[in-house]
Amino acid sequence: MKLFIIFFLTIVLVACKEKSLPILGHRQEINGQTFYSKVPTFQLFDQDSLVIDSNSLAGYYHIACFFFSSCPTICPKVMRSMKHLENELKNRNDIQYLCFSIDHKRDSIPRLKEYYQRLGIESKQFHLLHLPNQSDVKSISEKYMSTALEDPDAPGGFDHSGWILLVDKDRHLRAYANGTDEQEVKRLLKDIKKLMNEKTN
Amino acid sequence: MKKPIKYIFILMVFLATSCQMPVLTYKEGKQLYEMRCASCHGYQAEGFEKLYPSLQDSSYIVSHRDQLPCWVKHGIRKKLRHGFTEMPSNEDYTPSDLANLLNYINSMIWHMKPYTLIEIESDLTKCSPEENL
Numbered sequence: 001m002k003l004f005i006i007f008f009l010t011i012v013l014v015a016c017k018e019k020s021l022p023i024l025g026h027r028q029e030i031n032g033q034t035f036y037s038k039v040p041t042f043q044l045f046d047q048d049s050l051v052i053d054s055n056s057l058a059g060y061y062h063i064a065c066f067f068f069s070s071c072p073t074i075c076p077k078v079m080r081s082m083k084h085l086e087n088e089l090k091n092r093n094d095i096q097y098l099c100f101s102i103d104h105k106r107d108s109i110p111r112l113k114e115y116y117q118r119l120g121i122e123s124k125q126f127h128l129l130h131l132p133n134q135s136d137v138k139s140i141s142e143k144y145m146s147t148a149l150e151d152p153d154a155p156g157g158f159d160h161s162g163w164i165l166l167v168d169k170d171r172h173l174r175a176y177a178n179g180t181d182e183q184e185v186k187r188l189l190k191d192i193k194k195l196m197n198e199k200t201n
Numbered sequence: 202m203k204k205p206i207k208y209i210f211i212l213m214v215f216l217a218t219s220c221q222m223p224v225l226t227y228k229e230g231k232q233l234y235e236m237r238c239a240s241c242h243g244y245q246a247e248g249f250e251k252l253y254p255s256l257q258d259s260s261y262i263v264s265h266r267d268q269l270p271c272w273v274k275h276g277i278r279k280k281l282r283h284g285f286t287e288m289p290s291n292e293d294y295t296p297s298d299l300a301n302l303l304n305y306i307n308s309m310i311w312h313m314k315p316y317t318l319i320e321i322e323s324d325l326t327k328c329s330p331e332e333n334l
């Protein structure tokens with residue numbers, strides 16, 4: 001009987017061991033090896049005219065979002081969620097927050113700077129990024145699995161998803177949440193902590 | 202034994218429904234608020250940092266009471282005390298929508314005398330264009 005209980009508990013413990021976060025996005029099998037798509041490298045200015053590129057992100061996880069400053073519906077909620085995540089993770093020094101503005105026409109760097117100041121962020125790792133043209137908006141947002149299209153019928157003039165995305169140190173997408181949904185954001189926070197505590201990553 | 206229970210039951214139903222009444226009156230205003238206003242101004246009208254103002258400063262609201270219908274309907278272009286961007290307009294709101302919306306927020310926070318439809322209609326005739334979009 002005792003043996004059975006020990007055996008049973010072992011099975012349960014092994015089965016219940018938490019799996020690591022999957023790598024999301026497109027993948028290819030080449031010669032028996034799997035290659036996962038990565039988010040693109042880029043060189044962009046943030047609200048302080050600092051260049052953010054692959055060097056600035058080396059060794060960091062990052063959390064990404066897409067927004068525009070005059071957004072009336074989705075973005076305020078997404079920004080609240082981003083602030084919440086930043087607050088919950090403020091004791092970590094290996095994570096950056098990147099919010100890409102999809103309104104290259106109106107969201108100039110001075111405008112992003114004003115938005116940033118009013119957002120009341122304290123962390124130096126939080127960047128609002130200026131995308132210089134429409135093709136950059138399209139190519140970058142696509143790689144982050146996010147829609148960002150000009151649409152005169154949409155509120156604010158842009159049709160965009162409100163995803164918040166988690167990217168690991170190898171530029172792989174690992175988790176995401178609908179930034180307007182509190183429950184999803186709570187779940188994403190758990191995923192972020194799980195990833196960051198994984199020994200192999 | 203059954204009679205007193207019946208009376209108690211009727212009394213409880215009466216109390217339950219009568220206590221519901223004030224909340225139900227502003228159900229439409231609540232829906233309007235949550236659909237258009239809450240994402241920036243917050244579900245408790247608490248605002249968000251220095252980007253979107255809180256609506257909780259009752260003294261400011263009271264002193265601008267007759268401008269509120271114009272501001273909500275036509276939006277605000279000029280900067281008020283603080284606020285990052287223009288407030289979008291809600292041109293499709295009828296005077297009745299404005300009354301419901303403002304009275305909902307009023308019941309939540311400001312506790313002024315509720316707006317009447319006549320008052321809102323009168324206020325809307327005095328909107329000054331340079332303030333609006």
